[in-house]
Amino acid sequence: MTIRFNAKAGIATALMIGSAVCTAQTKDARQEKPGINLFYMDKKVKPSDDFFRYVNGKWVDETEIPSDKTRWGSFDELRETTNNDALAILKEAAANKSLKSSSDQGKAANLYRTIMDTVARNKAGITPLKPYLTKINAVKDVKSLQALLTEMEPEGGLGFMGAGVGVDAKDSNRHVVSVGPGSLGLPDRDYYVSDDADSKEKREKYVLHVAKMLKFLGYKDKEAGEQAKKILALETAMAQPRLDRVERRDRRKSYNPMTVAELQKLMPSFDWNKYFTGIGFKKVDTVIVTQPKDMTALDGLLKQNKVEDWKAYMRWTLLNKSTGLLSTDIETANWDFYSKTLRGALKEESRDKNALQTINGT
Structure with a gap:
């Protein structure tokens, strides 16, 4: 599904209060001047009949959504312009051989060159993942699982849950540790639990996609399909207790401060003091648990001790997070599902x- 989203609708408010300023992009010189853009208005429409159409009608009629996008509006135009500027700076840095690899610019340039070197990526295949896959294969119980999750958290984690540090939402003078749900292969909870036909179809296609991707790791057809179904089942169990889309809008529901001891009671299968120390968080006095029900449910999943299911989920999570750095056939397969099937894109970026x-982390 594609969305033609016109953020210029905000001009409606600007026309009423006379204080907003926007800049539109076009080759027409009339559009290069800052200020309220009247060119995109459809003055044939009475504002009392359809004010949105009155303000944005011509823009809606004449604007094409780029084939590599699934939505388009003035904020998307702004992001595109910013990205083009940033990309020009990045390319200049990548061409500069005098940059030290240890510098921030050097690190960004090296990563850019690595991603752009498709010959080396295709030759390497999944080789960069093998050390991590070996560690996943060695997991045999909750204790070894915790050790691996602790080790991998600074590198982006392997799902289940995540921890970070940020400004306290109720006290901007201090920073606090927060703990929340880990990654899932589908965008959010509703994709897993909704019973409408579209959601069911997307889950079926997701299983096929996961199976296809697992074959890059060496799975045969039958085993890949079986593992994909197990992964969906585990992710569904992880998704069910989470806040839905509406609940997540209420920030109060995701602000649940507690001590480490209280978190330990909430999820006793995990040694939280050891985990926090292992990822570099020392002397933690308060933890903001964004979704306590998720922690309780996760504890139940760990007590089931389905180690092979955990490992299948972590292999998939590892692969899914790495597609943009691996061979181009893996990258394209990822785009085919997430951008084309789920979002309706027609062309790869x-x-x-x-x-x-990837470098921006977006």
């Missing part, structure tokens, strides 16, 4: 833009 997104 250029590789240099994908590289920029």
